[in-house]
Amino acid sequence: MARGVAGVLRRAYNSRVRVLLSTRNLHSFRETESRSLCNSDFDVPTNRFCSGNRVRIQLPWNDYRFGCFEIGKVRTFSSTVDNNGENDDIEESVGSESDDYDEEGVINEFGDVDESLLNDSVVAETDEIGSEAARALNARYNDPVELYRELRESEVRSKLQLSEWDSLHEIFGYFAQSGWAANQALAIYIGKSFFPTAVSKFRDFFLEKCRIEVVQDLVRVGPTDEAVKFLFPVFVEFCIEEFPDEIKRFKSIVDTADLTKPATWFPFARAMKRKIVYHCGPTNSGKTYNALQRFMEAKNGLYCSPLRLLAMEVFDKVNALGIYCSLLTGQEKKHVPFANHVSCTVEMVSTDELYEVAVIDEIQMMADPSRGHAWTKALLGLKADEIHLCGDPSVLDIVRKMCADTGDELVEEHYERFKPLVVEAKTLLGDLKNVKSGDCVVAFSRREIFEVKMAIEKHTNHRCCVIYGALPPETRRQQANLFNDQENEYDVLVASDAVGMGLNLNIRRVVFYSLNKYNGDKMVPVAASQVKQIAGRAGRRGSRYPDGLTTTLHLEDLNYLIECLQQPFDEVTKVGLFPFFEQIELFAAQVPDMAFSKLLDHFGKHCRLDGSYFLCRHDHVKKVANMLEKVQGLSLEDRFNFCFAPVNIRNPKAMYQLYRFASTYSQDTPVNIAMGVPKSSAKNDTELLDLESRHQILSMYLWLSNQFEEKNFPFVERVEAMATNIAELLGESLSKVSWKMESKEEKVKGQKKEGRGYERPASLIKLVNK
Numbered sequence: 001m002a003r004g005v006a007g008v009l010r011r012a013y014n015s016r017v018r019v020l021l022s023t024r025n026l027h028s029f030r031e032t033e034s035r036s037l038c039n040s041d042f043d044v045p046t047n048r049f050c051s052g053n054r055v056r057i058q059l060p061w062n063d064y065r066f067g068c069f070e071i072g073k074v075r076t077f078s079s080t081v082d083n084n085g086e087n088d089d090i091e092e093s094v095g096s097e098s099d100d101y102d103e104e105g106v107i108n109e110f111g112d113v114d115e116s117l118l119n120d121s122v123v124a125e126t127d128e129i130g131s132e133a134a135r136a137l138n139a140r141y142n143d144p145v146e147l148y149r150e151l152r153e154s155e156v157r158s159k160l161q162l163s164e165w166d167s168l169h170e171i172f173g174y175f176a177q178s179g180w181a182a183n184q185a186l187a188i189y190i191g192k193s194f195f196p197t198a199v200s201k202f203r204d205f206f207l208e209k210c211r212i213e214v215v216q217d218l219v220r221v222g223p224t225d226e227a228v229k230f231l232f233p234v235f236v237e238f239c240i241e242e243f244p245d246e247i248k249r250f251k252s253i254v255d256t257a258d259l260t261k262p263a264t265w266f267p268f269a270r271a272m273k274r275k276i277v278y279h280c281g282p283t284n285s286g287k288t289y290n291a292l293q294r295f296m297e298a299k300n301g302l303y304c305s306p307l308r309l310l311a312m313e314v315f316d317k318v319n320a321l322g323i324y325c326s327l328l329t330g331q332e333k334k335h336v337p338f339a340n341h342v343s344c345t346v347e348m349v350s351t352d353e354l355y356e357v358a359v360i361d362e363i364q365m366m367a368d369p370s371r372g373h374a375w376t377k378a379l380l381g382l383k384a385d386e387i388h389l390c391g392d393p394s395v396l397d398i399v400r401k402m403c404a405d406t407g408d409e410l411v412e413e414h415y416e417r418f419k420p421l422v423v424e425a426k427t428l429l430g431d432l433k434n435v436k437s438g439d440c441v442v443a444f445s446r447r448e449i450f451e452v453k454m455a456i457e458k459h460t461n462h463r464c465c466v467i468y469g470a471l472p473p474e475t476r477r478q479q480a481n482l483f484n485d486q487e488n489e490y491d492v493l494v495a496s497d498a499v500g501m502g503l504n505l506n507i508r509r510v511v512f513y514s515l516n517k518y519n520g521d522k523m524v525p526v527a528a529s530q531v532k533q534i535a536g537r538a539g540r541r542g543s544r545y546p547d548g549l550t551t552t553l554h555l556e557d558l559n560y561l562i563e564c565l566q567q568p569f570d571e572v573t574k575v576g577l578f579p580f581f582e583q584i585e586l587f588a589a590q591v592p593d594m595a596f597s598k599l600l601d602h603f604g605k606h607c608r609l610d611g612s613y614f615l616c617r618h619d620h621v622k623k624v625a626n627m628l629e630k631v632q633g634l635s636l637e638d639r640f641n642f643c644f645a646p647v648n649i650r651n652p653k654a655m656y657q658l659y660r661f662a663s664t665y666s667q668d669t670p671v672n673i674a675m676g677v678p679k680s681s682a683k684n685d686t687e688l689l690d691l692e693s694r695h696q697i698l699s700m701y702l703w704l705s706n707q708f709e710e711k712n713f714p715f716v717e718r719v720e721a722m723a724t725n726i727a728e729l730l731g732e733s734l735s736k737v738s739w740k741m742e743s744k745e746e747k748v749k750g751q752k753k754e755g756r757g758y759e760r761p762a763s764l765i766k767l768v769n770k
Ligand SMILES: Nc1ncnc2c1ncn2[C@@H]1O[C@H](COP(=O)(O)OP(=O)(O)OP(=O)(O)O)[C@@H](O)[C@H]1O
Pocket: 281, 282, 283, 284, 285, 286, 287, 288, 289, 290, 390, 501, 502, 503, 504, 540, 541, 542
């Protein structure tokens, strides 16, 4: 049955056997295989689809393509699978159930399902139904190679009637529009952009050479999928002979954008037999603690953190315990003399050094759409005898698969929370006066955070610390310490989701101010995994509040909170990848003079990926690349580095400064900072935003100084001092915040315009006053 065949395929894939494939249905493949794809000897890809009595296989040498194989053929095919004796499924009868296998579309360059191609693939299934005329046509000219030869050698031009002429034009028009044919043409490296030209040349050739009988037979079939399927193998023959240069060029592009088998990119790591220990469990269960124990015992080690803040925390903690440890983030390098241990951010991982123990924290971030590639690279590439992964169970299966690929030993350690998280059903009944000492109120916008802080401070005796993403790590840390310290008046924390990862905070109860978040386009419910992660911050072993509580401000949000906490962890099926600079450089050589932002797009379109990986999003990089396009004189590598600088693309000041840095650098002049530090803390929100923005610019300078030579960014010390100064001013400003935020009317107007349908009261102060 279908499931059995798919089982064989999957097993074949998993055991990485080579498969010899021959197809009857797709003449084109058979013919092209004998020329360029030589026996079609390939690893079976993960994507396979069963429907009706067919199995469809996404072919491996190009992402976009489907081959369609009749089950009968798959039997033939199956019998050629060298599956190391595991061929018990092959004898199963072929049925039509496809219950376990949903229809899926073709994965396009962004990993999305391309509906149009899905529909096109249906074309491949219609041949069975095929019209009488089509059957006759196929029976008469069953060897496309022979038909092509005949056309090639023909010297007579048939006299066509006007109606035949029109019909042929319609048929070729239909061919040119066929997503299926365009897709299949990729098999012979006819790119999508060249496909229409190739079809038009093929049409001219056909009209010039074709015998009248063939024309008449074809016209009888008309502009249909059957006609396309009949013509396609002939088209393939034509292209191979007519466009060898185009094919070669496109093949080189596709080959240089090959991101398959990423495990093989790290031959030194592959030469090692590494032991991977997966500390798997929910938040607050001791995963990082245990991994760090092993890290500290080792004679040398590397800790990879998801955040600068956490890297700093581990750096401090480990040094405080008497183990010399250096710090390495994009912005700072603190080398501790005699240190054999390093705490770094995951993006800074070096796959050149050899370690006894490496810890990769928050490994589930491999699935992050933008940053995932850094975790994937660390896992595949680190040269360490022992690698400790800390994370939730969502990536456990894929880690198992990756370890099977790399040949590493995997040890799984499962954890439970020290104390279960308890949901308080009463909620805060919509009133912030019910906030208690040790509460962390979570809001999802900067504006709400300040409104909540001011409302609480105005109407209760509590004082609030704040933590949100735009604050420098030093300020976040200062706020966290202020909150953790029992000796002061700050006993409530108001935070964004920036609080969700790793920070050790003395939180008794996490209160969700709302469970909706603006996603850059509209308000959407916060993802269950994020809700879990944030709620899990409550109650910390060894802290003042070992028992964790969570609730919502409003009663109507409670059900969603409970729902989220009850949801099992998602199972991640793909993890992120991104090309190294060297890969981009190779690719760029194939498309000279292409603008960098276009180059990235082009790479995205042509890159090949294995089924367990996706290409990380790079919209942010493209925006910067667009802006820097006007800067002349940057090498590709310089451009690559500038484009990856940490910049808030929505902050015009920061974008302008980045542009200025790149322009100055391109003129080989030392880059200065040309910015001062305000003398006092912020007196209003605009000044606070200005401080945040200045710090981001300084941080960007420091990051760039680590990518380029010192002579280009020589003012590091001064910039560091300024950054420290601003972080302190920010801390001071936060303790004094008492100003009014952006007016309610403005916000409401904005919401209406964007049609967010967001009904929560915009001003909490007014709500509390009522
Ligand atoms: N065996 C232990 N002895 C003492 N303290 C511990 C122990 N295990 C964990 N802790 C403390 O419990 C708290 C939570 O542990 P840890 O940070 O390792 O959890 P985690 O599972 O990594 O959580 P998260 O998902 O937040 O990263 C920390 O403050 C840690 O120091």
